[in-house]
Amino acid sequence: MPTEAAQARVRVKADDLRALVAGIFAARGTREADAAAVADALVWANLRGIDSHGVSRVPRYIELFEAGEAVADAVPTVTRPRAAIAIVDAHAAPGPVAMNSAADEAVAAARECGIGWASVRGTVHTGAIGYYTSRVAGARMAAVGVVAGVPNMAYAGARGAAVATSPLSVAVPAGRHELVLLDMATAVIALGRIAQLKAAGKELPPGAALTRDGDPTTDPALAAVPVPVGGPKGSGMSLVFELLASGLTANPIVPGYHFGGKDGRRHRQNAFILAIDVSAFLPLAEFTAAVDETVDAIKSLPPADGTAEILIPGERGRRSEAERRSAGIPLGARAWRELTDLAAALGVTVPEPIGG
């Protein structure tokens, strides 16, 4: 059986990969700046080691453009019904275009009111939600982000896919330390991770996924539905995230999925981003010093048996980013072939990989 390492056939420089992806989107009609934004969000996921949310998704965006379920050159519209809230209607624009707009709206509202909330209605493939909370943190604010989508995860006590693996991200700026960045699915295991383990011929951890019939399995070929983290806790979080992300944008996804209708299973996502202007509460330096001390306290704890080092949320991703910025981003043979085929068909220059 092939190993995971054997799947990584090429390494590509982050800048080259960004240019390739931006070129593909621009050639499909996305505005230059928006194409660059999509490329940056996807390559960021690869840099951080979240390959399931990276450039391997490009062909899927293109399919959605072809099917009319996503609109390559859509320009999101923004309303600000009250001082601290914005609603970004994506009009089926690619996720990063709508989500960047939401992050910026949330920051602007927070600067004025102390906190700011932006809801996103009807986008597609947002990618890694931590990208957008990190964007808010770039303004030295804390952030919370949630995405809701089409059901693909079990709900405690129910059979089959019931709710989405809706991720939660929280970003908290530090001082001496790097950004504390939680970015987690409400599922025990991500669908992308199941696909990776399948490709690598490895078993799933027990208790992570169910078959299509609702039976527990560790065989990635049979695993159809990830299990919510903590049973009713994970599925409860996913449910309330759907109610807040989709309910507040008048675009519910779960009922249509289960009760049918023409849009029932069409891919679409809603989201929200909350920005918290730390400096409205206390001097920023006092806050970031407290974050630093808290991080120091956790990292200095005695490690559990079998643990070499205690990690803070975001730390693993940052190490991946440092390594991949210098050594290039590893891509599986299939992902690379799909990208280069698309590029060739659209007349986009394909960069030279830097190694295998």
Place this chain on the structure above:
Amino acid sequence: MPTEAAQARVRVKADDLRALVAGIFAARGTREADAAAVADALVWANLRGIDSHGVSRVPRYIELFEAGEAVADAVPTVTRPRAAIAIVDAHAAPGPVAMNSAADEAVAAARECGIGWASVRGTVHTGAIGYYTSRVAGARMAAVGVVAGVPNMAYAGARGAAVATSPLSVAVPAGRHELVLLDMATAVIALGRIAQLKAAGKELPPGAALTRDGDPTTDPALAAVPVPVGGPKGSGMSLVFELLASGLTANPIVPGYHFGGKDGRRHRQNAFILAIDVSAFLPLAEFTAAVDETVDAIKSLPPADGTAEILIPGERGRRSEAERRSAGIPLGARAWRELTDLAAALGVTVPEPIGG
């Protein structure tokens, strides 16, 4: 070994229990209205079946008053540094006094700005956080609430208590259906639940708790530290909740706990409540109709093997409330004796239990 049911020696009417608890707090110097507020929050937890956060905590409040770590008649002070945010300094007032104030501040800010955030600094024993998000929902708003406290839960990869079992509550108002009310600890199992299983002579589920030495155990007598739900997900949530609840109120708990200092292990809590004025986003009736349809969709799913009925967050608690409102609140012999001893010492009238 005694069973759990055998521990419940008396049943007391909710109104009687409320009057008893309010009488105890008032006799210890808490203002009448605040004493009634504390009693209502604690009895609500018992009604909802969250006995670990109910009236059994009364003796602990009294101990904290004696030790000067809580202040019976403290009046929280409120600042509103920007339009959408408030900071409630509890001055060591009992949790419900400070948290009710925060919920009301969050609602007032949300009415003006679309969303409102209230941070709570330096309170004690907030009780069940779902009580306060429900209070916000009473204003037909959605709410998010978080409490941070002294470390009592493991952190993924570390030995011993590292972070708190910091709970998250999300309340979403519905139409035909009752309030959707998620109220979860970031731990697999609550400390109060471990104590209940110990009293009942029952084993813990595997993977829920560690011994003081960091070894997994199912023996409630040896279980010292609950495990975070989903490993790094639960402990990551707890960490960022501490950074937001305690960091924004300039009152960090985790570093002092681990690095020492006079206040290191003193009981204290910080919190925040976010109120979301649904009607600022869309007509309330449209939102609650979407919530109803989503609840209908989940409840109509085929149940998994061994599941009789699929439950929505808050549903189990509401059933407990209905049953206990009519049949009375069951209290263990020890909890009842502690309450009645306190009442006798303070000259507070003890109500007649309605049965055993």
